[in-house]
Amino acid sequence: MIAIEVNGETVQANAGEMLLTALRRLGIKIPTLCHIDGLPPSGACRMCDVEVEGRPNLQPSCATPVVEGMKVHTHSPRAVRARKTIVELLLANHPDDCLYCVRNGNCELQTLAEELGVRVRRYQGARDRYHVDQSSPSIIRDPEKCILCGKCVRVCEEIQGVACIDFIGRGSKTRVGTAFDQGLNVSSCINCGQCVMVCPTGALRETSHLKEVYEALSDPDRFVVVQHAPSISVTLAEEFGMKPGADVCGALTTALRLLGFDRVFDTSFSADLTIMEEASELVHRIKTGGVLPMMTSCSPGWIKFVEQTYPDFIPNLSTCKSPQQMLGAVIKSFYAERESIAPEKIFSVSIMPCTAKKFEAGRPEMSRDEVADVDAVLTTRELARMIRMRGLDLANVAPQPADTPFGERSTAGKLFGATGGVMEAAIRTAYHLVSGEDLADLKVQAVRGLKGVKEARVQVAGLDLGVAVVSGLGNAAKLLDEIAAGRKDLHFIEVMTCPGGCIAGGGQPLGADGEAIRARMQALYNIDRSEGVRTAHGNEAVQRLYREYLGQPLGDKSHHLLHTHYAPRGVVA
Amino acid sequence: MIQVDVEPILNEFGDAGRDALIPILQAVQERQGYLSREAMIEVGQHLGLPVSKIYGVATFYNQFRFQPQGKFHIQVCRGTACHVKGSARVLDAVRQALKIEPGQTSRDGLFSLEVVACIGACGLAPVICVNGEFYAGMTTEKVDKLIRSCQRKAAENG
Structure with missing residues (x-):
């Protein structure tokens, strides 16, 4: 520990840390536009400038190491004036159409302009004119709103290992774009939306399906069903001012009914279904000498990444569709038959923590006879917009249960929302498949937590399995490289595209810090601890579906409805 | 359109790493008159760099062209x-x-x-x-x- 002086007070800081880290720990609010927690400082935006006595220039606190005895003024007139000038200069080249912007009221640039009291336009710049890139099924890019902070570029390269965007051009012509300035749809973009999560302005946003959903809801001839992913109930509350990790599953169901959806189903049900298929597939591969290690297939960003960047590993991917697509498929087959509704009259909506799910729902493999399994995908943020527009206060909506037959779930399916959850659920059911019994302790501690890479040896009734859980595709790429180089001790790998899993997905409420993500994860663990049915095979509704319709896991019907295939994809990477 | 084989150029640079990117691009342009997409993709694969990065670097410098020269x-x-x-x-x-x-x-x-x-x-x-x-x-x-x-x-x- 070393002593530094901040705004006249002597405080302790850790040797080697950056000033910004120390100041934030002390509860001093220092604005940043380009900083990403956990990555090296880039020092591009200069919003975190502070005055350090004895140094002639303002110092960017994100890139200034603490030094014994340094005297820092965080909000001296000079520092505040510099920050305000930076914002004014950024605004000189900004569209100023806040009222029409998706980030109105939730924009870091707008907030800073307000906090710093920008009231007049001091600088009038020539405005750049760029096309809005609407080519992607998941993400819309509006370069005119971009302030060139570089966070999207860094997340894409340094966290996700994709690097589909970079700075293009120089000087006043600099912009962020893909290779050859092409549309995102033909780039190596995996649609994960992590760039949207870090964008301080409205330059990046999800492709909205709200219009299609409202049209379907107002069409008396459409039967509109909705499913919500395991993580939604523990993140949506934040959009309505509740604390991170609050579980609003019942209120969410009620709200969806009030919005006009005819049936409300739970994707956690089909997460259980996925586990029945996936655990069976794993056991089958091990017993019959199939391709190992098997890799999970729930995360559509990861799937596209393998198809375009690591096509040699396509045989390792589980053939299971994701829970979203499995539920979509049984809604338009089993459920449509049972209720005597023509599949093409059903409009199937899913609420997802994810922008890549929009891409997944549009994959040609995900439809039968030209009827898509899922018709529209809304992110958590889009659902929150619908709920607000309907004038509902989520905190005061009486909870209701979801609809049968796809409303029942085990806590294993719920765990899908966080990194390690698919693995934990699969181990529970694989154990049962092999031994006929349940694990004495269902909790698999080794695969829990927010670490990007978790590995363990698991004993499944005489089988010694090597398992790995990775989140963040940069971590996945490293693991694939190890396997390609000859590593052979792994049998089963869970990959979630976003760091931390779906609870931190690209469609989730913006502005969540590490603590909020931990609270979301803990909420899922609490659900798992406090409820009775904790295994996918223990889900009575899933068992009934097999008895009445599907037959058995990996059977003919399952193969037709619940499994898919992948193919190498040529993209500019 | 003039398309040249990039491989011999890459071979001239041997095991050079990403720090050779600009000299390689210059050599390609000298041979080809401009930087074709195909050439940039190949250079990226050779150096283990994403194409977005190659394009970002190339567009930073005025010396690189992305269309073949006219007559x-x-x-x-x-x-x-x-x-x-x-x-x-x-x-x-x-x-x-x-x-x-x-x-x-x-x-x-x-x-x-x-x-x-x-x-x-x-x-x-x-x-x-x-x-x-x-x-x-x-x-x-x-x-x-x-x-x-x-x-x-x-x-x-x-």
């Missing part, structure tokens, strides 16, 4: 002396006559336009250079005449 490559000098003598008007005249921007090539493949900082012929200002040949004291009228004569030449040679 007549026109360089307009925008150095200080030429600027004082009215090179902005000369550049405008070329842009209007050819309907292309600096860095571009006309659709018929006849003309390409490049802006250069100073070609060291300040005594001839404002000067433009076509395929290495200098034209001194340019005016709007002289630009039109020069372009017409290039077009005539191209027509004569089929």
Whole structure:
């Protein structure tokens, strides 16, 4: 520990840390536009400038190491004036159409302009004119709103290992774009939306399906069903001012009914279904000498990444569709038959923590006879917009249960929302498949937590399995490289595209810090601890579906409805 | 379109890593006259760099072109002396006559336009250079005449 002086007070800081880290720990609010927690400082935006006595220039606190005895003024007139000038200069080249912007009221640039009291336009710049890139099924890019902070570029390269965007051009012509300035749809973009999560302005946003959903809801001839992913109930509350990790599953169901959806189903049900298929597939591969290690297939960003960047590993991917697509498929087959509704009259909506799910729902493999399994995908943020527009206060909506037959779930399916959850659920059911019994302790501690890479040896009734859980595709790429180089001790790998899993997905409420993500994860663990049915095979509704319709896991019907295939994809990477 | 095999160029650089990116791009452009997409993709694969990065670096520098050069490559000098003598008007005249921007090539493949900082012929200002040949004291009228004569030449040679 070393002593530094901040705004006249002597405080302790850790040797080697950056000033910004120390100041934030002390509860001093220092604005940043380009900083990403956990990555090296880039020092591009200069919003975190502070005055350090004895140094002639303002110092960017994100890139200034603490030094014994340094005297820092965080909000001296000079520092505040510099920050305000930076914002004014950024605004000189900004569209100023806040009222029409998706980030109105939730924009870091707008907030800073307000906090710093920008009231007049001091600088009038020539405005750049760029096309809005609407080519992607998941993400819309509006370069005119971009302030060139570089966070999207860094997340894409340094966290996700994709690097589909970079700075293009120089000087006043600099912009962020893909290779050859092409549309995102033909780039190596995996649609994960992590760039949207870090964008301080409205330059990046999800492709909205709200219009299609409202049209379907107002069409008396459409039967509109909705499913919500395991993580939604523990993140949506934040959009309505509740604390991170609050579980609003019942209120969410009620709200969806009030919005006009005819049936409300739970994707956690089909997460259980996925586990029945996936655990069976794993056991089958091990017993019959199939391709190992098997890799999970729930995360559509990861799937596209393998198809375009690591096509040699396509045989390792589980053939299971994701829970979203499995539920979509049984809604338009089993459920449509049972209720005597023509599949093409059903409009199937899913609420997802994810922008890549929009891409997944549009994959040609995900439809039968030209009827898509899922018709529209809304992110958590889009659902929150619908709920607000309907004038509902989520905190005061009486909870209701979801609809049968796809409303029942085990806590294993719920765990899908966080990194390690698919693995934990699969181990529970694989154990049962092999031994006929349940694990004495269902909790698999080794695969829990927010670490990007978790590995363990698991004993499944005489089988010694090597398992790995990775989140963040940069971590996945490293693991694939190890396997390609000859590593052979792994049998089963869970990959979630976003760091931390779906609870931190690209469609989730913006502005969540590490603590909020931990609270979301803990909420899922609490659900798992406090409820009775904790295994996918223990889900009575899933068992009934097999008895009445599907037959058995990996059977003919399952193969037709619940499994898919992948193919190498040529993209500019 | 001129496409060259990039592999021999990459081989000349041996095991060079990402720090050789710019020399490699320069070598490709020297051979090919511009940087084709195919070449940039191949360079990326060779160096283990994403293509977005290659494109980002290449677009940062004025020296790289992304379209093949025209039969007549026109360089307009925008150095200080030429600027004082009215090179902005000369550049405008070329842009209007050819309907292309600096860095571009006309659709018929006849003309390409490049802006250069100073070609060291300040005594001839404002000067433009076509395929290495200098034209001194340019005016709007002289630009039109020069372009017409290039077009005539191209027509004569089929």
